[in-house]
Amino acid sequence: MATERSRDNATKRPSETNFEDELDVGDDYVPYVPLAKRRAEKYSKLISKKGADFGIHSSNGYGSEQDSHGASLHNSVRAGSSGANEENNEDEGTVPNVGPLAGVSLIEQSVEIRKAQVNAEEQKTDAQRAMEEEAKILAAVTERKQLASVEEISKGIVYRDPIKTTWRPPRHVREMTEEQLAAVRQKYHIDAEGEDIPPVIKAFRDMKFPKPVLDYLKNKGIKMPTPIQMQGLPVALSGRDMIGIAFTGSGKTLSFTLPLVMRALEEETKMPLAKGEGPIGMVVCPSRELARQTYEGFMALADMLHKGGYAQIKILLCMGGINMQDQASLFHGGIHVVVATPGRLQDMLAKKKFNLDLCTYMCMDEADRMLDMGFEEEVRTILSYFKHQRQTILYSATMPKKIQDFARSALVKPVVVNVGRAGAANLDVIQEVEYVKQEAKIVYLLECLQKTPPPVLIFAENKNDVDDIQEYLLLKGVEAVSIHGSKTQEEREYAINAFKSYQKDVLVATDVASKGLDFAEIHHVILFDMPKEIEDYVHRIGRTGRSGKTGIATTFINMNSSEQILLDLKHLLKEAKQRVPPVLEALEDPTEKYKDMGVAGGCGYCGGLGHRVTECPKLEQQQKSKNSGMMRPSERAGNEM
Known part of the structure; x- marks a missing residue:
């Protein structure tokens, strides 16, 4: 019997043999259905039941039973993304997770997404597109490297609270309400931003200065604080970090010198400095003349x-061009204050002539100009010599928002004090702009000199023009001196002193004389040529009209001046309510379209009002310098070393 069954099986096909063998297992046998087919059947049932919810109808063929086998492969691919979950839930009889786009191919989904993006882009206004483009440019050029020492960055040192000082405002000032303080700030056009802003004080006596300081101010004819001093002095005396912005000639220097002198005096009174100790604080300046x-x-x-x-109080002057041996006697005792330029200060710290172990006060005068001139790395190196937290104060007449945001990385809960708009011209200066052909400028100078009595300050863009103007004036019998970066320190100091003492009537200079220098009696400034940046223009004309006095600034323009800088000048004149010459009025203003869109005017990079960041000449020039590996080395060497 067994032999006959074996012979019969041998004559059958393998599939038949296996099928009968499976039947021999028992009557409970269930035929195997492939996984793809089971998925297709479940998906077909789901489409039939939920088709209305997904927006897929049975008329497309995917939901009918007769097409289920033909669509099994198609549906199995669509359901493949949830294959693992379905396989686990299959025995439990649960319904697989299927999204509303499960019946739409990925290519179709991609097309729909792109269409939605195009529609969203088309719905944007021109103003939105312009603002987005400018935001991308500013984000690309924003300095991301923190303005702090390498040690602080590497160790993750972050200071949370400002430095504590012993100074407190008088009681009647402390008892003023916020409404009263806001009314005073509004009256004097003071804009203060920050946390726990110290109160504004309208009298030097209420700031608790000693009698010799009050006598010093009285002798200089200073009866009451200027707006920047009303808010800046209390902030600095309180130990707070600060960014101070005010027009030229507004008394910024006194706002940072008085607090440092008082701190040095307090430390010396508590415990006199010994040999090798100090300084208590320092001021860093971009040029020798300002230092x-x-x-x-x-x-x-x-x-x-x-x-x-x-x-x-012992003060050390640390800058290029002077013999430090002349101040050697200061090193026998302690040094309270250091006034320096970045390069020489870095050199003295590297040679360990003094240290910053006790230094708790650092001020950067004309801070934005210093960073623009390429002294950023020198400043970071100087910061690395600090051993403890310091109070940092930054001052300038032109402080674009880009520089403000970058400077905040080195400050602790800073207070931003702004009198007027950052980069605005001094309203005490009468600005006169005249169109003069290039070949006629040097001859026209003699006529301009007749507007006011001496002394007169003349600015030129390059050194050769400075020398030519001085030589021409001397030939015409005008007592003139000149300074620029290629002159020796002795020549520069002689020119400045002779001009300040009224021995010479005219000073011809490059921008080394435009950064913070105080010429109290100058009534007239002549700009032989329009500078390449509007910030330089603001600093140049700010050498007159100081301390509340009225001055005149005459500027020569012609076809050699770029259109962007002329547009900036046009807006600056309008802002100061000055006369705009016809040659500037005739210029087509591309920023008008932004006003129609409701977008605020001005460049977010340099602060110029006549162009946007997309056409910023300063940004373009700095990008060229960066790409060529040069950061105005001649100007740095001439101004500071």
């Missing part, structure tokens, strides 16, 4: 305090 002027202001204050019976 020298700031040093002389500190010396005058220190001498007045010493004559009044207070301790002697």
